[in-house]
Amino acid sequence: MDDRQRYDRATAELDPPFAILDLAAMRANAADMARRAGGKPIRVASKSVRSRPVLERILAMDGFRGVMAFTLPEALWLVSTGLTDVLVAYPTADRRALARLAGDPAAAREITLTVDGVEHLDLIEAAVAGVRPRAEIRLCMDVDAGYVALGGRFRAGALRSTIREPEQAAALAADIAARPGFRLAGLMAYEAQIAGVGDDPPGNALLARAVRLMQARSARDLVVRRGRVVRAVREVCDLEFVNGGGTGSIERTVREKAVTEVAAGSGFFHPRLFDFYRRFTGRPAALFALPVVRRPGPGAVTTLGGGYPASGPAGSTRLPQPYLPAGLRYAPDEGAGEVQTPLLGQAAHDLRIGDRVWFRHAKAGELCERFDALHLVDGDTLVETVPTYRGEGKTFL
Numbered sequence: 001m002d003d004r005q006r007y008d009r010a011t012a013e014l015d016p017p018f019a020i021l022d023l024a025a026m027r028a029n030a031a032d033m034a035r036r037a038g039g040k041p042i043r044v045a046s047k048s049v050r051s052r053p054v055l056e057r058i059l060a061m062d063g064f065r066g067v068m069a070f071t072l073p074e075a076l077w078l079v080s081t082g083l084t085d086v087l088v089a090y091p092t093a094d095r096r097a098l099a100r101l102a103g104d105p106a107a108a109r110e111i112t113l114t115v116d117g118v119e120h121l122d123l124i125e126a127a128v129a130g131v132r133p134r135a136e137i138r139l140c141m142d143v144d145a146g147y148v149a150l151g152g153r154f155r156a157g158a159l160r161s162t163i164r165e166p167e168q169a170a171a172l173a174a175d176i177a178a179r180p181g182f183r184l185a186g187l188m189a190y191e192a193q194i195a196g197v198g199d200d201p202p203g204n205a206l207l208a209r210a211v212r213l214m215q216a217r218s219a220r221d222l223v224v225r226r227g228r229v230v231r232a233v234r235e236v237c238d239l240e241f242v243n244g245g246g247t248g249s250i251e252r253t254v255r256e257k258a259v260t261e262v263a264a265g266s267g268f269f270h271p272r273l274f275d276f277y278r279r280f281t282g283r284p285a286a287l288f289a290l291p292v293v294r295r296p297g298p299g300a301v302t303t304l305g306g307g308y309p310a311s312g313p314a315g316s317t318r319l320p321q322p323y324l325p326a327g328l329r330y331a332p333d334e335g336a337g338e339v340q341t342p343l344l345g346q347a348a349h350d351l352r353i354g355d356r357v358w359f360r361h362a363k364a365g366e367l368c369e370r371f372d373a374l375h376l377v378d379g380d381t382l383v384e385t386v387p388t389y390r391g392e393g394k395t396f397l
């Protein structure tokens with residue numbers, strides 16, 4: 001039985017649109033990620049999962065420890081349901097959530113906030129000023145892991161922290177140490193230009209060479225710079241963890257001695273954008289099904305819904321991939337539509353009204369902002385239906 005038959009059979013009783021998670025595919029992806037991490041723990045990036053029961057399943061597997069959350073309200077919620085060791089990896093300006101954190105010692109023990117400068121520290125201090133008694137706030141320093149060349153004229157990587165050099169990091173660590181009520185627990189430096197950029201882009205050999213060259217140079221720069229930054233900070237205080245990397249860089253990031261753990265999330269679902277890496281392959285695990293509702297002409301069908309583009313620079317790479325049956329493509333004038341999506345191609349001849357087309361999202365967790373539930377499929381059986389964040393009434397971003 002091929003994948004399409006399995007998915008159709010497992011979900012025969014459901015009416016699309018709906019989303020599924022192929023558990024065997026996700027387990028295989030997770031095992032491969034743990035193998036690539038070579039014994040260092042993987043912190044699970046919740047933005048790329050966005051379903052609490054799925055996070056719990058992943059954390060129960062070997063090789064995974066802690067959550068990398070994306071907002072403080074999310075972290076407070078996760079901890080209230082029993083999850084532990086939650087790093088909020090993006091700075092927060094949510095004063096109400098900060099006051100909640102400072103007033104809840106049990107949550108404050110499990111949650112770590114990210115800062116990259118004194119402005120963040122000042123904002124947190126002001127937000128928690130009226131809280132008595134006030135729990136100690138755990139912090140993680142975000143360090144720029146971008147690649148800069150040609151005297152600053154070339155830059156690759158996400159625009160995040162301004163802390164880049166050891167002296168800057170040591171100065172911020174000293175500032176944190178001098179403020180009562182804070183503890184610097186960790187350091188994070190995410191190399192988006194390696195972890196999040198495929199080195200095997202389709203049909204563009206020149207671009208592929210440029211990406212590989214940039215990534216090799218960036219990795220060489222990082223081994224030295226990240227090591228120095230960590231040493232400089234450790235002279236000021238003890239660090240519990242040093243986090244780096246993402247799905248696309250696991251085996252590279254863990255090779256650095258200074259790094260104690262790697263973050264990853266997208267690899268579990270293996271969305272479309274992660275097809276373009278030479279270092280690993282994964283199995284598409286998260287899919288959504290749309291019903292065929294029209295047959296506008298020979299070689300064309302129309303599905304209901306489908307316009308679920310991923311975040312990032314807008315363009316065709318951010319659109320879902322019509323996946324099964326193979327051989328369907330978007331109509332150039334319409335793309336993935338708000339309420340209907342025409343699909344063209346040979347495979348359309350065999351599709352009837354009421355059949356399903358299976359899609360992959362371009363990214364991982366954003367799929368869960370479109371669906372209340374993930375139907376968990378094992379083999380050709382639907383074994384459980386679990387809520388997404390949205391299904392639990394939680395839309396953090």
Ligand SMILES: Cc1ncc(COP(=O)(O)O)c(C=O)c1O
Binds near residue numbers: 089247263264364
């Ligand atoms: C701080 C940080 N670490 C790691 C990742 C990697 O996540 P993923 O493995 O889902 O690509 C991201 C993604 O944007 C991130 O922002």
